[in-house]
Amino acid sequence: MTPSADDSSPGRARRWPGMLALPFVVLVWFVFVVAPVWIQAAHACFSHFDLGIYTQALARMSLAEPNPWLTGRQVYIFNDHFDPILWVVRPLVEVLPPMWASLVGEALFVLLAVAPLLWLQARGLLSRAATGLMAAFLLLTPSAVEALKFPIHPTTWSALPWVMTGVAFHLRRNGWLLVSLVLLFMCKEEFAFVGIMLTVALWLRGERRFAVGVGVLSLLWLAGVYGLRPWLLGPSEDYGVRLRQGMEGGFLHYLTLRLAPVHLSRVGTLLLLLLPLGVWAWRERLKPDWAWLLVLLPMLGIRFLGMAWRFHYGVPLMAAALMGFLPVLRARKPPAWVLVSTGLVLLFSNEVNLRQFTRTLVSSRTYPRQCPGDPERLASISRGVDVLTQNRAGLALLGSNFVALLADRDDIYAVGGPQPADGRVYEWVLVEKPPHGDVFPLSSERIQELIDVWRTDAGTQIVIDDANVFLARGRFTTHR
Numbered sequence: 208m209t210p211s212a213d214d215s216s217p218g219r220a221r222r223w224p225g226m227l228a229l230p231f232v233v234l235v236w237f238v239f240v241v242a243p244v245w246i247q248a249a250h251a252c253f254s255h256f257d258l259g260i261y262t263q264a265l266a267r268m269s270l271a272e273p274n275p276w277l278t279g280r281q282v283y284i285f286n287d288h289f290d291p292i293l294w295v296v297r298p299l300v301e302v303l304p305p306m307w308a309s310l311v312g313e314a315l316f317v318l319l320a321v322a323p324l325l326w327l328q329a330r331g332l333l334s335r336a337a338t339g340l341m342a343a344f345l346l347l348t349p350s351a352v353e354a355l356k357f358p359i360h361p362t363t364w365s366a367l368p369w370v371m372t373g374v375a376f377h378l379r380r381n382g383w384l385l386v387s388l389v390l391l392f393m394c395k396e397e398f399a400f401v402g403i404m405l406t407v408a409l410w411l412r413g414e415r416r417f418a419v420g421v422g423v424l425s426l427l428w429l430a431g432v433y434g435l436r437p438w439l440l441g442p443s444e445d446y447g448v449r450l451r452q453g454m455e456g457g458f459l460h461y462l463t464l465r466l467a468p469v470h471l472s473r474v475g476t477l478l479l480l481l482l483p484l485g486v487w488a489w490r491e492r493l494k495p496d497w498a499w500l501l502v503l504l505p506m507l508g509i510r511f512l513g514m515a516w517r518f519h520y521g522v523p524l525m526a527a528a529l530m531g532f533l534p535v536l537r538a539r540k541p542p543a544w545v546l547v548s549t550g551l552v553l554l555f556s557n558e559v560n561l562r563q564f565t566r567t568l569v570s571s572r573t574y575p576r577q578c579p580g581d582p583e584r585l586a587s588i589s590r591g592v593d594v595l596t597q598n599r600a601g602l603a604l605l606g607s608n609f610v611a612l613l614a615d616r617d618d619i620y621a622v623g624g625p626q627p628a629d630g631r632v633y634e635w636v637l638v639e640k641p642p643h644g645d646v647f648p649l650s651s652e653r654i655q656e657l658i659d660v661w662r663t664d665a666g667t668q669i670v671i672d673d674a675n676v677f678l679a680r681g682r683f684t685t686h687r
Contacts, residue, residue: 228546232342243564247578248307248358250579253611254645259280261360263611264284265293265297278619280625286436288446289395292364296312306614309359310359317345321338323374333537343550348525352561362519363519371383381414385424397505399432400425401502401506411498452513481532503527576642578608583674583675588612590671591637602633605620606654607644622685623647640658
């Protein structure tokens with residue numbers, strides 16, 4: 208059979224970059240982002256916030272206790288943030304330790320954000336190059352990388368429902384859109400405000416009956432979160448304090464804080480990532496869906512007022528902005544210069560993150576400095592965790608980076624973290640010795656002082672007191 212023109216070597220050569228784009232992006236993401244984070248987690252590198260909080264929530268959630276009390280955070284999980292998306296990840300705890308269920312669940316949510324794009328590609332509605340480009344935005348923007356670097360948070364998980372919502376909106380799949388919106392609302396209470404603006408977008412597009420339905424759903428969800436939730440569950444955490452921070456100094460001071468160079472530079476980084484795509488769309492006279500981009504307004508307002516542009520806060524922002532360009536990328540295949548320039552922007556904006564992760568891969572025995580993978584250190588930690596896993600009775604006071612490792616144990620508290628107001632006495636204490644471990648918000652000097660006090664107490668039974676870990680049983684407080 209005579210090969211067709213499309214099967215010729217030049218034709219195949221032109222197709223290779225598009226075919227390899229997505230696998231290459233996923234490979235880079237897993238090797239240089241996910242794997243280092245998991246290595247650091249195995250080396251007890253992460254503090255109680257946020258990994259310990261959500262790991263303890265997943266470990267304690269059940270049908271009998273749907274809103275568990277988190278001893279390490281001193282709050283009921285859904286009185287803190289309302290993120291019932293946790294129930295989607297909860298089954299992983301049946302087959303994995305809670306910390307690993309948390310980490311694997313977060314990675315899966317981020318990776319599966321690419322799935323709706325693959326579905327579009329399979330139906331011939333999106334080119335391979337466009338799929339690879341959008342996957343790079345979802346997986347490798349500094350916000351996405353830093354979100355995994357600071358695990359875990361359901362705001363990061365919102366990448367998947369954001370993409371689902373955007374695809375459903377542009378394809379006018381109303382049933383799919385409702386399901387996607389519910390999943391999005393389940394990630395964090397702020398996303399119901401997005402539903403209000405999506406109602407406006409649908410109304411402007413002429414889908415007025417459906418717009419009313421989305422508006423009613425959004426209003427009911429907001430009423431449930433901010434009205435019914437405190438009534439049923441008790442007082443909720445007031446995160447509005449962050450939005451009002453600095454107001455006591457007057458409006459000019461309030462505004463100056465939010466326009467500080469550190470915040471403007473982070474906004475600039477987010478805009479820079481979209482620059483090649485925006486320039487190409489402008490040159491080709493292709494327009495983003497401006498009605499869809501209305502959904503950005505609530506998030507932009509909340510992030511501006513709360514001065515929250517980094518880590519998991521930027522993930523939904525970038526995912527939503529990217530979905531505004533979906534009609535552009537469906538209409539035209541992005542040229543090579545857009546792919547290359549976007550890749551370079553992603554590379555340079557992630558330079559610090561990738562350098563740190565690469566050091567973790569090649570020098571994990573000595574890096575990071577506060578949590579090296581030294582075999583003796585890891586053996587001491589493992590022994591201490593095993594002792595407290597086997598001895599499950601009694602209040603345990605833990606170094607912040609040990610909370611996630613012992614999340615399925617009752618009555619665990621973080622040194623320096625939220626403590627009960629009764630000044631209670633703990634039966635067990637397990638901390639890492641400075642300079643290793645996570646001591647925030649205390650200092651290394653304070654941790655050493657506490658160890659010295661605990662060690663010399665007459666009733667202390669020392670279990671481990673080596674170069675790395677202090678584990679003892681007795682009567683301990685953090686107030687001396």
